[in-house]
Amino acid sequence: MPFKSVLSIGVLAAAALVSASASADQLDDIKQRGELVCGTLGTSQPFSFQNASTRELIGYDIDFCKLVADKIGVRVNYKLLSVAARVPELNESRVDILAANLGYSPDRAEQIAFSNRYYVSPQKLLVRADSGLTTIEQLNGRRVGATKGSSSEREIKARLTDSQVIGYSDSSAAYLALQQKKVDGQFASELVLARLVIQSPPTAPVTIMEKSVFDEAWGLGMRKSEPRFIETVNKILDDAEKSGDAAKIFEKWFGPETPYKLKRSFVIGPIAG
Structure with a gap:
């Protein structure tokens, strides 16, 4: 078989493989x-x-x-x-x-x-009930915990520009930091925070700020x-x-x-x- 014919067959076969690959999804x-x-x-x-x-x-x-x-x-x-x-x-x-x-x-x-x-998901802030913090603005310039790598961490940094936002492995770790007073607030979805409120011991109550930072x-x-x-x-x-x-x-x-x-x-x- 002439070289050009072999080459043509090879090109066509390669094209067919590319086409089959492109059609599969x-x-x-x-x-x-x-x-x-x-x-x-x-x-x-x-x-x-x-x-x-x-x-x-x-x-x-x-x-x-x-x-x-x-x-x-x-x-x-x-x-x-x-x-x-x-x-x-x-x-x-x-x-x-x-x-x-x-x-x-x-x-x-x-x-x-x-x-x-x-x-x-409404995104809100959780604070200790005895903190005296009631508004989003009061947390600007304070320490705020959020789940590391989450959109919550990114967004609260952008919205509370004077705050120190600290990333934790998950919401439970951020909550522990809040109870230990390593942070002044925790930022997460309303539902995540509602679960933490339910689980919070009577001796260390927490509260969710009514106004959402964003939805x-x-x-x-x-x-x-x-x-x-x-x-x-x-x-x-x-x-x-x-x-x-x-x-x-x-x-x-x-x-x-x-x-x-x-x-x-x-x-x-x-x-x-």
Whole structure:
């Protein structure tokens, strides 16, 4: 066979391989392996945490990951991540999707894709009841604790510019620092702080400031290079809103029969909407 013909066949074969690779995408890969790998925290009640008796992972984020997996038609495998590891683990393809208290921000949206919002979290400040602190402005210039690597840490630095913001491994560590008077306030989502208030001993009460610093929309995290998967996940969320399934998940974890007794004040929709 002439050299030019061999070369042509090689070029065509290489082009075919490139074309096949380009046509395959994450959604196809997930269906082929029969598994959706969901990155979650596992330490954030009631979003993702272990059942005390069965050690099974349960929570709001867990139910939404299972909803996505069920609608795609695959099983779900949960991978526990730290807050700081969420985006790197996703972009390194070690997880398919994040359901991990992931607040939207323009900076973070440059790194990953967000689904439509599936939760909206008022971000508030927690202080010791005997501190005399009642307003957000009073904490400017003081020490404030937040979870290291979280959007809460970043946002409170930007909003309380004179404060010293100290990052801790998780909300429990920040709360301990508050009780030990290493910080004057703790910044986190209202729900995280409500849980800490419930758990606070009578001898060391804490209180949540009524006014929120800002309201944060949360989305499921995905890689920006997978538009078909992103579209599929958003359709699943939109359908769950229309069917009432999304509201049922909310009521299960935050409604009147739970310790939190929160009212659902949002609908699933565009995260910047």
